[in-house]
Structure formats: C-alpha cells, structure tokens
Amino acid sequence: MTLRARLTLVYGGLFLLAGMLLLGLTYALVSQQFDRRGENSVSCSDASATHTGGSSEDLAKCPATPSAPAGGSAETRTGQKYTSDVTPANLQENKAVEKAQDDALMALLTQGGIALGVVGAAAIGFGWLIAGRVLQPLQRVTDTARRISEAPAADRGLHERIALDGPQDEIKELADTFDVMLTRLDHAFDGQRRFIANASHELRTPLSLNKALLEVAVRGADASPEVRQLGTTLLDINARHERLIDGLLLLARSEAEVAEHAYVDLADVVEHVVDQLPGDTVPDVITTVGEAPTSGNPVLLERLAQNLVENGVRHNVPSGGWVRIGCRAVHDGSVELTVANTGPVIPRYEVPALFEPFRRLGADRLAGTPGSGLGLSIVRAVARAHGGDVRAEPRESGGLVVTVTLPGLALVSVEHGSGSCEQLRQGAGEVREKAYRN
Known part of the structure; x- marks a missing residue:
C-alpha cells in the first residue's frame, strides 16, 4: 500500500471515528433529556387527585403510572399518599409520547449515520487529493532517483x-x-x-x-x-x-x-575476434553463433568480446581444454554473448571479485599469468554503458560461464531514438571494417 493511500485511510478513519463519537454523544444527550422530561412530567389535567400529608406541588411532580389505576392510591417519592383518577386517554397519551421519543432517537441515528457516511466519503476524497498534493515533491525525488539508477x-x-x-x-x-x-x-x-x-x-x-x-x-x-x-x-x-x-x-x-550508436552484429564481432587468435592456441575454440544484431560502439563491443575470449583461453587447463563461444537473439528482444571454458574450480562466493579491477583469484597473480586484471572489469563497464549487464556462473568441473546481455537492435532504436533498424544497418559493413582496422 502506498504512503498516499495510508495517509488517506488515516485521515478518513480519524474523521469517521470523530463523527461516530459525536453522533453517539448527541444520541446520549438527547436520550437523557427525554428521560428527564418523562420523569418530571405527570398528566393531571383529566385526573382528580387527593393526597394526605403533603402539598399539591408534590403531587404535580408524580407521574401517572399503571400501578396507580383510576381510583387507586400511590405514594410520591416523598412518601406522601395520593389517589389518582387516571383515565385510559392519559395512558394512551403517555405511550404516544414515548413512541415519538423512540422514533426521534431512531431518526437521529439513521439520518446522522447517512450524513456521516456521505461526509466521510467526501472527507476521504479530499484526503486523497490533499495527500497527493503533499506527496508530489516526494514523487519528484523518487522519479529522479529512478532515472539515475536506470x-x-x-x-x-x-x-x-x-x-x-x-x-x-x-x-x-x-x-x-x-x-x-x-x-x-x-x-x-x-x-x-x-x-x-x-x-x-x-x-x-x-x-x-x-x-x-x-x-x-x-x-x-x-x-x-x-x-x-x-x-x-x-x-x-x-x-x-x-x-x-x-x-x-x-x-x-x-x-x-555511449553517445553514438552504430549497427553491430555480435556474430561478426565474434568471428573476427576468433580469427585474430594465434594459430597455436592450446584450448580448442568452438563457436556457435547466430545473428545477434545490436547497436552501440563497435570498438568497445569488439574489445568486450576480445576480453572474454582471451580470458577463456588464458585461464584454462594445460591440456584437453576448450572454449565455447556463442551468441544469439533471445525472445525478449535482447541479445546474448556467452563464453564458457574449462579451467580451475572457482568458488561461487569469489565470482563477484572477478569483476573488480586488478583482482585475480588464487595464485594467478603470483604464477606470472599474463594480463592486468582488468579484463572482466572492462567487459562489465562496456556492457553497462550499452544498457546491458554481465553475469558469471562457475562450472562444477572447473571453469566459468560468462554471459553478456545487451539490448537488441529494436530496443536500442526505441530507447535512444537512433532511427529505424534499416537505417542503422546502412553502412554496417563500412563501420565494422573501420572498427576492425582500429
């Protein structure tokens, strides 16, 4: 539940609670007033009363009750005796008054509840608008932080x-x-x-x-x-x-x-990088490439693929090793470049350190393995600069599987407004050849 909804519920709940308390207090006060009038009233207009040991003022304070029938005797609250001649009309009138009082109390509850519901709904609506107005600057802060993170x-x-x-x-x-x-x-x-x-x-x-x-x-x-x-x-x-x-x-x-985007097919990049490997490369290099069109800086994307392939060849077993390279377009519109290799067993908890600059695992640094420790750091930086990311999974038998995910050509065209796919494909051969020469 959003903060705006919670604030609205708090405002509305407090308003309804205050309204219910006010309605209950009003009901109690009106009911108490009716009871006092009933206790202090007696109908003697059609009755002849005689009393002993008291004044007529005491008799006027005593209500006619069914326990003092016509011609009977009763006592006042002061203990004085009186006889009252109460007619059935008096009793009927008292019952009518009581019913009118009950109806008035019921109408107070019913109409007050309806009014409270209507005003409460209006208060919730106004509370929603006010909460939105108050929280609008916070939404602006949130939107800015989201744009920065994305x-x-x-x-x-x-x-x-x-x-x-x-x-x-x-x-x-x-x-x-x-x-x-x-x-x-x-x-x-x-x-x-x-x-x-x-x-x-x-x-x-x-x-x-x-x-x-x-x-x-x-x-x-x-x-x-x-x-x-x-x-x-x-x-x-x-x-x-x-x-x-x-x-x-x-x-x-x-x-x-990456300010300028050009059409790049990762399949062409992989083939070019593999062709640049020395002929006496010890591990067997196996490529399975499919069309993987994307858009970005050709030089940086070539360096990304080159670092992955060189790492797979360099950090391998002395004999019987292999490097598998593949690229493809996936169903969500992105493209993937995957490089898997044999090699030493890498603990899963040490994988994140591979992407830190100048970090190499185990005794690689002491063993004189060539390299600067920047390979995967550059891969991650290039991938993120192109709106993608990279992940690595250690193989149980040794080695690593590194997968780079980049936005496909259509996604990049929409996000960066770099024109249609056909426009990006125009001059693709010239752009790739220039990148390879560099």
Whole structure:
C-alpha cells in the first residue's frame, strides 16, 4: 500500500471515528433529556387527585403510572399518599409520547449515520487529493532517483538535479540534501575518471621512451647476447605495462556514456575476434553463433568480446581444454554473448571479485599469468554503458560461464531514438571494417 493511500485511510478513519463519537454523544444527550422530561412530567389535567400529608406541588411532580389505576392510591417519592383518577386517554397519551421519543432517537441515528457516511466519503476524497498534493515533491525525488539508477551510464544520471521549488519545509530540505549528494557523487566519479585518464596518458610517454631505448639497445650491432636477452625481457615487461595503461584508458572510456550508436552484429564481432587468435592456441575454440544484431560502439563491443575470449583461453587447463563461444537473439528482444571454458574450480562466493579491477583469484597473480586484471572489469563497464549487464556462473568441473546481455537492435532504436533498424544497418559493413582496422 502506498504512503498516499495510508495517509488517506488515516485521515478518513480519524474523521469517521470523530463523527461516530459525536453522533453517539448527541444520541446520549438527547436520550437523557427525554428521560428527564418523562420523569418530571405527570398528566393531571383529566385526573382528580387527593393526597394526605403533603402539598399539591408534590403531587404535580408524580407521574401517572399503571400501578396507580383510576381510583387507586400511590405514594410520591416523598412518601406522601395520593389517589389518582387516571383515565385510559392519559395512558394512551403517555405511550404516544414515548413512541415519538423512540422514533426521534431512531431518526437521529439513521439520518446522522447517512450524513456521516456521505461526509466521510467526501472527507476521504479530499484526503486523497490533499495527500497527493503533499506527496508530489516526494514523487519528484523518487522519479529522479529512478532515472539515475536506470541510466546506462552513471555520469549521465548524476548530472541531473531535482531543484525543488517551494516553502522551506522538510520535503524541500530532503530534495536539497539529495541534490548536494548528487553533486558530490558527480564530482567524485568525474575526478576518478579524470585521474585514470590523466595518469594513463602521463605514463604512456615514459613507457614509449623506454621501449624506444630498449629496441635501440637490443638491435645494436655491438649488443651482447646477455644484453639482448635482458632487453627482450624488459620489452615484454614494458609491453605488459602498455597493455595495463591501455586497459585503464579503455575502462575510463567505457564507463562514460555511449553517445553514438552504430549497427553491430555480435556474430561478426565474434568471428573476427576468433580469427585474430594465434594459430597455436592450446584450448580448442568452438563457436556457435547466430545473428545477434545490436547497436552501440563497435570498438568497445569488439574489445568486450576480445576480453572474454582471451580470458577463456588464458585461464584454462594445460591440456584437453576448450572454449565455447556463442551468441544469439533471445525472445525478449535482447541479445546474448556467452563464453564458457574449462579451467580451475572457482568458488561461487569469489565470482563477484572477478569483476573488480586488478583482482585475480588464487595464485594467478603470483604464477606470472599474463594480463592486468582488468579484463572482466572492462567487459562489465562496456556492457553497462550499452544498457546491458554481465553475469558469471562457475562450472562444477572447473571453469566459468560468462554471459553478456545487451539490448537488441529494436530496443536500442526505441530507447535512444537512433532511427529505424534499416537505417542503422546502412553502412554496417563500412563501420565494422573501420572498427576492425582500429
């Protein structure tokens, strides 16, 4: 039940409860007044009364009752004797008065209940409108938070603000605090990305210089075998550092919003990535691809597939291993890219750590396995930048099954307003060829 409905029920319930109490109190007061009049009234207009030991004022206070029939005697509340000649007309009149009083009380309850119901329904309706009016700023805060959480890229949503206008009440204070939090988060994310990008660019220059010096030293005519071997080792280390910096740059870039979308078929991307594998790849690579059209950045999507395939080949068993690669379009309009491989057994609780930057499991880092630990981090960043996601499931016999889900071509066209499917397909071959050359 929504807060608006709960507030409406509280308003309506309190109003109905107050109305019922007021109606009950009115009924009690009117009934008490009728009883007092009945006790203090006596019909003596048609009766002749004689009394002993008292005044006529005492007799006037005594009602005619069936216990004092005509010609009989009775006592007043003061103990004085009187005889009353009460006619049947007097009794009939008293009964008529009592019936009229009962009818009046019943009418009070009936008509009061109807009026209370009508006014209560109106109060509930007004309470619903008032609650909606009061909670409208909260709905605005909720809508903003939902848009930020559902944004494909975090930076696009964090630039949005509520900017609520109105009196300085609790809701205005909540909205302003939320805006301040968004500003700080926005600055934090921007600062993180700028630091990664700047650090990567600054590190690229000395690495390029080291590479040039090492190549000159290794290729020199007077270089000894020891110098050549040392230079080759240092060049391998330098190349690994370059891959690390490239990965950081790509990670910072892929976490940003994908502004321009082009037609991409994951089947073509997978085939191209598999063709780039060395011919002496130890695990058997098995591909089962179907048409999986989507829209996005071709370079980033190719890197996504490349990281998945390289991870499947790199983290495998020494012999008898395999890597299965498949892509397909699913019934809900999205497309899937799945890479499964053999390899060491991975505990299920350690799977989330695979997607963290610079995190590798077990003794991989100590064993000298090539790689920077950014592969799956880049995969997740690219997938989320395209409005998709990635999940990993460990195999019982060892290895991992990684599935990337991306919006299909039709879903991307509707969401981003990037034109029809046919328009996105135009020039697809040229776009893919350009991406592959890059």
